Amino acid sequence: MLGITPRRSYSTEMNDGLPLVIQLQQKAFDAQDSISTLLRMSKLVAIKLGVEGAREWIEHELNGYEGVVNDDLPKYRKVKGSPRARNPFHGWIPMTISDNDFAEAISTAHIIQSAGALEETIRSHPNEDYLQINYSNQQYTILRKMFSTDFPMAIHLTPASIWAIVDRVRNLVLDWAMALEREGVLGAGMQFSMPERQKGSIVTNNYFANNIGVAGDISGSAQLNLNQHAHVGSIDVAALRQLIAQLEMNSSALPPEVRSAMAPALAALQHEAGQSSPDPSKIRTLLASVRTACEGAAGNLVASGAVELIKALLGG
Known part of the structure; x- marks a missing residue:
């Protein structure tokens, strides 16, 4: 040796x-x-x-x-x-x-x-x-x-x-x-x-x-591309839609309990993002719920990426 x-x-x-x-x-x-x-x-x-x-x-x-x-x-x-x-x-x-x-x-x-x-x-x-x-x-x-x-x-x-x-x-x-x-x-x-x-x-x-x-720590090749920035004082709806799409696409890489916890808020976010005049206050509340769910999966790259992108969307 x-x-x-x-x-x-x-x-x-x-x-x-x-x-x-x-x-x-x-x-x-x-x-x-x-x-x-x-x-x-x-x-x-x-x-x-x-x-x-x-x-x-x-x-x-x-x-x-x-x-x-x-x-x-x-x-x-x-x-x-x-x-x-x-x-x-x-x-x-x-x-x-x-x-x-x-x-x-x-x-x-x-x-x-x-x-x-x-x-x-x-x-x-x-x-x-x-x-x-x-x-x-x-x-x-x-x-x-x-x-x-x-x-x-x-x-x-x-x-x-x-x-x-x-x-x-x-x-x-x-x-x-x-x-x-x-x-x-x-x-x-x-x-x-x-x-x-x-x-x-x-x-x-x-x-x-x-x-x-x-x-x-990735399941397969799943990962989130954090390439969007939040606008000061408002919600970047395009970035929000991208976050929703990426979370749905990579959901299999998240622990089952995290998927279950964030599913209602994610569905509500998708509905709100499709409105002609989304409610920023409601979106912030829902994003906070998704963030809390993802923070329960420490070490998971998809969850960590989502948390960082949500922080950017919320302005920190």
Whole structure:
């Protein structure tokens, strides 16, 4: 297994004069900041933005992917190596497999350790020629029968292939932070405005879906696009209709109790939005009911998106 040796921690001071997203970019760019420090700051940004997709990925990179099935690991954590067996007379020797598919399977290491642990391993073993990943008990049993031997077996990986994971995580954070900046999502004064949170949600969901393949706690591909803004002192009826349509389209991604709780208010909203002169006071009351129902589904992206859009419609 990969070993871990403690080393000195780097400074975690933040420059309060710079917006949060710019600080995040600086930490991603500076290799002297540990990957754990970078991920903790990424978590801060994700929490303040209210973006669950980013936070889920960050939590895994901070704490590891224990319990995550191999197929669901990010592609950059599936690393090709050299399958070897340890001969008591000749040391580690290559394992030759004629079946290409099986050879591919036993040559692929699924790396579940946290990014910080991987960084520690590489930095604390600078002169190692290889790192070793042991097979699972089930894999070892199959290989032992196939080769008719009790030799220890493992996948040997180059340090560079492990460092590539750490580097990939750093680059993903940097690219995410730059994507946020391009959309004007900065976080001045350690806080994000409501328009920034709306834009940040869209940017983050798209970025992580395209680059990692995860977008938080979503059922299927359901999500709300928060791209409407409320008009001051009035209700944006077009945005209201869009909210209703999206909630109906993505209702299957909501918990059953939330769907039941908001159904009467949603039906009344749909009726009111179809009137030639909708009643703003009635709409606000109904929106508050839908919002309360959705707030009962903490962590659900559709519900969280609805809450944020309702806040915008109500002016905060």
